[in-house]
Amino acid sequence: MAINFSLYYRTPENCDYLKKVITSSRQGKLVEAKPLAELPEMVNSGANAVFLEYENDDPDLDQWIKKTAADHRNPPIFLYLQEITTEQLWKALRLGVKECFVFPIRPEEFQEALDRLPVFPIEPGAGDPTRVVALLGCKGGVGTTFMAVNAAYLLAQEDKGQVLAADLDLRYGQMVYFFDAKPQYTIVEVIENADHLDHSYLQSLFYQYDKNLQLMPAPLRLEDAEIVTPEQLEKVISYLKKLRAFRTIVMDVGHQVDEVALKSLELADDVVLVTNQMIPALSNAKKLLEVLQLVGLENLNLQIWLNAWQKHGDLSLNDVAGFLGREVAGAVQFDLKESTRSINEGVPLAKLAPNLGVCRDLQIFAARLGGKNGQDKKASRWGLLNLFRR
Ligand SMILES: Nc1ncnc2c1ncn2[C@@H]1O[C@H](COP(=O)(O)OP(=O)(O)O)[C@@H](O)[C@H]1O
Ligand SMILES: [Mg+2]
Incomplete structure (x- = not known):
């Protein structure tokens, strides 16, 4: 073109x-x-x-x-x-x-x-509505960033619009390493301008990873996490939604449940709770579900995803669902060697080795996130069918 x-x-x-x-x-x-x-x-x-x-x-x-x-x-x-x-x-x-x-x-x-140059709609509001997805880990190390990074990458590959991967794990955000990106700016500069946001200025702050994928990294310094308040985050996300320049915003919320994390969940159209099949992670997941209810966020459009899934592990899928009292939307299989390699190389696994079983699961996960409401049920069954196929 x-x-x-x-x-x-x-x-x-x-x-x-x-x-x-x-x-x-x-x-x-x-x-x-x-x-x-x-x-x-x-x-x-x-x-x-x-x-x-x-x-x-x-x-x-x-x-x-x-x-x-x-x-x-x-x-x-x-x-x-x-x-x-x-x-x-x-x-x-x-x-x-x-x-x-x-x-x-x-x-x-x-x-x-x-x-x-992103293929932005020229008229604000001319594009499709922006879908905001938040991934919350029920514990550190369950693979929240791994899932967020790969989902953002895969959604961008669909070439249906810009995707923003936002690192909202404000203290320990590591998304830049997963993409081997060396951005000049982080969320700090975005938040500092939250009161006079402007399309071109934002574009210059976001890091363009490839044609359709942009990154908003977490602060570089631990103490800068304080700069991000729930109110300002809301301004930024609301502005981006109004702009309709992004098809999807994928937020890595990390696993700390603080005010900013709760605000991210509230702002999201879809929330993914990431866990693995180990008892400590699952009991945290259960606690988190209770907390969300306590703070009035029980009506979130929430799906539970298992990462590092091992079919022959101690707990079956039924055990997990039974323990959580909730349906499990899908699972991404265990592949320590390849996930570690992709993280160390700074290349999303879905890009590095798209034909691996774990990447097929990630594709199902990404498709589920990008899905229109009407397709959600079907996608959910795919996720589960895939689990039983193994
Ligand atoms: N599907 C998987 N199978 C095996 N190991 C995984 C998988 N996904 C992630 N990991 C490993 O888990 C570790 C933590 O991943 P990360 O995404 O940083 O977790 P979190 O963001 O939840 O702290 C990484 O070292 C990675 O290699
Ligand atoms: Mg992380």
């Missing part, structure tokens, strides 16, 4: 140069080219991206960039500069710019930026 550019340049020579950069890329196409002196009030509505040659010390230009970036109907802005300082880079990000390029632009660098 072509990516249509509107180009605004300072000098005719640079216009030619930038034109060449755009048209030499795989998808780039030029639909408009104007000198900065003729910068239009509104960006051409046929453009998917703006390429603008930046001019220092021009407050009007800064204002134009800020205003254009803040309007969700506008496409992302790429800046071109002769050279750039860290200060200018920060300024550009604050203005809402998506990418900055310095002379000479390497073709691979430009292509990578194009590949990073």
